[in-house]
Amino acid sequence: MRHLGCIILAAGEGKRFKSKLPKPLHHLCGKPLIDHVLDCVSQLSCAPLVVVAAAGSTPMISHLQDRNVQTAIQDRRLGTGHAVGCAREQFADFDGPILVTCADVPLLRPQTMEALVEEHHRHGAAATLLTAVFDDPTGYGRIVRNDQGTVTAIVEHRDADEQIRRIHEINSGIYVFEGPALFEALNTLTPDNDQGEYYLTDVIARFVAQGQTVAALPAADPQEVLGVNTRAELARAEAIARDRIRARLMADGVTLLDPGSIFIDADVQIGRDTVIWPGAFILGNTIIGEDCQIGGHVFIENCQIGDGTRIRHCSVVRDSTVGRGVTIGPFAHVRDSSHIGDATRIGSFAEVVRTTLGQRCKDLHFSYLGDAIVGDEVNIGAGAVTCNYDGTRKHQTVIGEGAFVGSNSTIIAPLTIGPGAYLAGGSTINKDVPAEALAIGRARQENKEGYVRRLKRTNTGR
Ligand code: UD1
Ligand code: CA
Secondary structure, three states, rough: OOOEEEEEEEEEOOOOHHOOOOHOOOOOOEEHHHHHHHHHOOOOOOOOOEEEEEEOOHHHHHHHHHHOEEEEEEOOOOHHHHHHOOOOOOHHHOOOEEEEOOOOOOOHHHHHHHHHHHHHHHHHOEEEEEEEEEOOOOOOOEEEEOOOOOOOEEHHHHHHHHHHOOOOOEEEEEEEEEEEOOOHHHHOOOOOOOOOOOOOOOHHHHHHHHOOOOOEEEOEEEEEEOOOOOOOHHHHHHHHHHHHHHHHHHOOEEEEHHHHHHHEEOEEOOOOOOOEEOEEEOOOOOEEEEOOOOOOOOOEEOEEOOOOOEEEEEEEEOOOEEEEOEEEEEOOEEOOOOOEEOOEEEEEEEEOOOEOOOOEEEEEEEEEEEEEEEOOOOOOOOOEEEEEEEOOOEEOOOOOOOOOOOOOOOEOOEEEEEOOOEEEOOOOOOOOOOOOEEEOOOOOOOOOOHHHHHHHHHOOOO
């Protein structure tokens, strides 16, 4: 098959979004709309691959630099035809077919693009359109066909008369064009339409007039070509995309209880026989192993979680790695580059921040570990707190293997507690503790015999 180029249009104003952020950077299932399109197109290994961005759209241009794709700049928003023309230079030496698509069709699947390219070659066409039949085609360009069923033109909704508006077959905005014919036809466009823009869609009538072949492929699943022009359409596309993600995971052997209530982002991976309870959020670049239990209303973002781990109800785990056979929660909070070793247990109302916990540790009841490095098999008693912040800077606590931190210990960092050391319950610790020592940092208890009896006698005067 001939080599394929690609142009993605992303310089539109997104007027109907009423946003400060460029529309292609709005998120759908945890990643920008443009990334959905780029990820889809990457399956077809297009080169050159050029995204047309608006001049001065700094967030957009720097995002594209991060993604390492070529950009063409559109100085003024003069329409989709003008936008494609902005990529002319990048295709100067290219004489093959070019896939043209928009940044606002995030549901498109690579198979559909491949089918479109195949259709293009099968017909030896100058242009091949991806179309769809919509119950409500309002707002879309309509596909006009002659009596033989051949495409003759695309007419925009706002330029269409009553008769054309009754057509339900719409232009998806996704096309394959023969490169040289496309750029030649763009030279002939005029802005004589309701918006005063140079429409890419007018190229079609031009090709037909020249006697060139225009083919059209109706999308097998019309939902794939839904355009996102408003926030309501974004919500609709998001609902469809989330359904797809859940269906894929269930097909791969993940159990979802009440699937519709569970939010899982596009790039999340989950292993077989993991069970996810209602209301869970699993977001960002998260990878969850096999045989895990993810409780109700759990929030997990950008984490790696090993096999057989249980994250119990209402826990939050962010930007961290969690080993195998770990238990976290209910109501625990693990965050900011924490690392939890295999078979460690973190219980209710425990907060763990920028902390590494070894294997088989117990941190079971309301406690705070911040900026700590904790060895294997350490017991953190109820109410223990690392005082990591002096009001200006954060300091580290190191707790050696096998140490026992008594309940309600207050550990004033920076300091080191040696392996196997014991901290007596209720201690305030502000000095290093040697290995296997017992540290007691609290006032010694004194019992005053008979005190209460004497007190009562004094008060009643008897
Ligand atoms: C376009 C099509 C319409 C089709 C619909 C499908 C045209 C004239 N119309 O309409 O037939 O049914 O898509 O979703 O092409 N853009 C630029 N520069 C511009 C204008 C637009 O880069 O000057 C980009 C936008 O960022 C967007 C794409 O082109 O990604 C489409 O523009 P948009 O304004 O959304 O076109 P529609 O009105 O949806
Ligand atoms: Ca659009």
